[in-house]
Amino acid sequence: MLERTGNERGVALISVMMLLALLMSLLVGFYALTRIESSTTKSSMNSFRGFYAAEAGLNLRAGLVRIAFQGFGQPTGTSPDPDAAKAPCEPGNLGTGDLACVSYDLQNRTIDTYLEESEFSPSAIVIPRGEIFQNLSASEFEYAVFSRATSPHGVPEALLEMHFLSRLVSLFQFAAFYDKDLEILHNGSMTLAGPMHTNGDLYLGTDGLMSVTGQITTSGDMYRGRKDSNTCLTGPVRVADPDNLIDLPDCSGDRLLYGQGDFDAWQGMIQTGIDPVTVQMPEAIDPAPGQIFWDQADARIVLDLDLGEIQVRDASGGKSVGASNLLSTCGAVGLSGSFFNNREGKTITMLDVDLGSLLDCLQSNNIMGGGKRLDDDTDGGLVVFLSVDGTDSDDINNYGVRVSNGAELASSVSGAPPINGLTIVSDQAMYVQGDYNTVEKKPASLLADSFNLLSNAWNDDTVSEKPLSSNLRNASNTSINAALMAGTDTTGGTDGVAGQDLAGYNGGLESLARLHEDWNGQLLTMRGSFVSLDEPRHVQGAWSVGGSQFRPPTVSLSFDASFRDPTALPPLSPRLVYLRQELFVRQF
Numbered sequence: 001m002l003e004r005t006g007n008e009r010g011v012a013l014i015s016v017m018m019l020l021a022l023l024m025s026l027l028v029g030f031y032a033l034t035r036i037e038s039s040t041t042k043s044s045m046n047s048f049r050g051f052y053a054a055e056a057g058l059n060l061r062a063g064l065v066r067i068a069f070q071g072f073g074q075p076t077g078t079s080p081d082p083d084a085a086k087a088p089c090e091p092g093n094l095g096t097g098d099l100a101c102v103s104y105d106l107q108n109r110t111i112d113t114y115l116e117e118s119e120f121s122p123s124a125i126v127i128p129r130g131e132i133f134q135n136l137s138a139s140e141f142e143y144a145v146f147s148r149a150t151s152p153h154g155v156p157e158a159l160l161e162m163h164f165l166s167r168l169v170s171l172f173q174f175a176a177f178y179d180k181d182l183e184i185l186h187n188g189s190m191t192l193a194g195p196m197h198t199n200g201d202l203y204l205g206t207d208g209l210m211s212v213t214g215q216i217t218t219s220g221d222m223y224r225g226r227k228d229s230n231t232c233l234t235g236p237v238r239v240a241d242p243d244n245l246i247d248l249p250d251c252s253g254d255r256l257l258y259g260q261g262d263f264d265a266w267q268g269m270i271q272t273g274i275d276p277v278t279v280q281m282p283e284a285i286d287p288a289p290g291q292i293f294w295d296q297a298d299a300r301i302v303l304d305l306d307l308g309e310i311q312v313r314d315a316s317g318g319k320s321v322g323a324s325n326l327l328s329t330c331g332a333v334g335l336s337g338s339f340f341n342n343r344e345g346k347t348i349t350m351l352d353v354d355l356g357s358l359l360d361c362l363q364s365n366n367i368m369g370g371g372k373r374l375d376d377d378t379d380g381g382l383v384v385f386l387s388v389d390g391t392d393s394d395d396i397n398n399y400g401v402r403v404s405n406g407a408e409l410a411s412s413v414s415g416a417p418p419i420n421g422l423t424i425v426s427d428q429a430m431y432v433q434g435d436y437n438t439v440e441k442k443p444a445s446l447l448a449d450s451f452n453l454l455s456n457a458w459n460d461d462t463v464s465e466k467p468l469s470s471n472l473r474n475a476s477n478t479s480i481n482a483a484l485m486a487g488t489d490t491t492g493g494t495d496g497v498a499g500q501d502l503a504g505y506n507g508g509l510e511s512l513a514r515l516h517e518d519w520n521g522q523l524l525t526m527r528g529s530f531v532s533l534d535e536p537r538h539v540q541g542a543w544s545v546g547g548s549q550f551r552p553p554t555v556s557l558s559f560d561a562s563f564r565d566p567t568a569l570p571p572l573s574p575r576l577v578y579l580r581q582e583l584f585v586r587q588f
Contacts (some may be wrong), residue, residue: 050157192560205233225255330361381421519553
């Protein structure tokens with residue numbers, strides 16, 4: 001065996017040490033690389049989390065804009081100054097009101113948000129063709145919302161910016177607008193020359209011919225057939241594309257569910273499954289301070305059952321003594337207890353209003369206050385609020401308000417100026433008796449918890465409690481020109497598929513107006529816009545036909561095309577609001 005010399009052993013030792021050093025360098029490099037990758041991964045994860053948290057802040061803040069526009073409000077205030085010494089949302093640079101900084105805690109991060117409104121807001125536009133609600137007039141507001149995400153360690157992780165439009169559209173520009181399922185199941189032929197929207201599902205059907213020349217939009221599904229039973233009315237349904245009427249695919253026996261792909265030929269004129277739009281809640285017609293129609297009314301006339309008197313009230317809800325005394329001498333209002341509602345099975349305690357006499361009274365006396373005249377154009381014209389204040393006002397009850405002598409919305413007092421428009425509002429059941437707004441038609445609307453229509457032939461004393469078989473509750477031809485907003489029953493008791501095939505039909509669109517007579521062979525003409533946002537809160541009688549309640553008329557139901565002109569809309573028209581995103585930016 002050969003022995004290694006000292007030199008050889010030294011060389012081997014050095015080689016081993018060099019190898020160990022190399023291995024150590026590799027280990028250190030690998031560790032460093034691993035640390036860098038781990039740090040990078042963690043940084044990327046934090047960046048992603050910050051980004052999504054900041055994006056959530058954008059959406060939350062945009063939602064506050066939608067809420068601010070409900071009713072007739074809009075965001076107000078000042079934005080933080082981006083050029084100030086302190087950054088936006090730092091103490092001392094927070095802004096004010098609806099545009100000021102709002103912070104959220106999301107995903108263990110602080111999200112600071114604020115708004116800027118364009119100097120060009122608002123602008124009056126016509127919604128471009130191809131979009132939802134195309135060709136309708138809208139007020140458009142433009143905003144930029146900023147959102148900054150800061151980590152738990154105080155490190156900024158994401159800064160986002162979104163530009164969006166908030167559009168306000170009058171509900172009365174729609175032939176039909178429902179915040180629930182909408183059924184149009186007509187026994188004869190029908191033409192709807194305006195757009196339709198529902199925040200629920202839409203059911204279409206006819207035994208004759210149905211033609212729709214306006215855009216159809218739904219936030220739910222669209223069906224050919226009935227909701228209360230799995231059947232289909234087989235008459236053709238035609239929808240414009242928008243230049244030509246095209247037949248919808250037929251159903252055969254069973255109800256047919258359409259998909260959006262079935263509507264390619266209609267060039268955007270039929271759109272299903274869109275985001276629901278925000279509308280006023282039914283509480284907007286409550287007689288309470290803070291509710292828009294009560295606050296903005298020019299006259300508030302209330303039947304006070306506790307005191308047994310009819311009062312004029314001020315915006316705070318208190319009795320206006322002088323105006324109440326003036327009203328009592330006019331002969332324009334009264335209390336009736338002789339109307340029997342067969343649908344509810346109750347005698348109605350009724351605030352009766354002779355509309356012609358009321359306008360005479362308003363002209364001759366300072367009931368509206370402040371010297372306000374009949375031709376006042378605040379909010380587009382006059383707003384009159386009618387109510388009944390009693391023990392059951394907030395519950396199911398037997399109260400109502402009735403408007404008669406409304407064929408011409410004008411005062412007969414010599415020299416009285418013409419009104420610009422008239423909106424009548426009630427939180428209770430409303431009854432309109434006889435022709436309405438048929439002479440020198442004005443922009444008009446009727447808003448109520450439920451809407452009842454009595455023909456020109458109606459007389460409480462002789463027909464109210466008589467059965468249909470007596471031939472005494474016979475209607476006569478009657479016409480009404482007004483936008484209607486009222487609660488309607490819900491087929492099956494609930495919206496959506498859960499309410500299908502459960503019977504309990506609500507009568508469809510044309511039964512938004514509740515009838516109480518034998519209309520067989522008589523013509524009911526309704527021209528306006530037909531809106532339902534919820535079920536009635538103060539009545540509960542179910543729709544029924546052919547029994548003791550009513551027999552249907554020949555119905556001529558059509559959209560009032562004059563409402564396409566925003567200057568011809570009724571006073572204080574309710575509206576929807578929806579947001580449209582224009583630009584999304586991430587600042588690095």
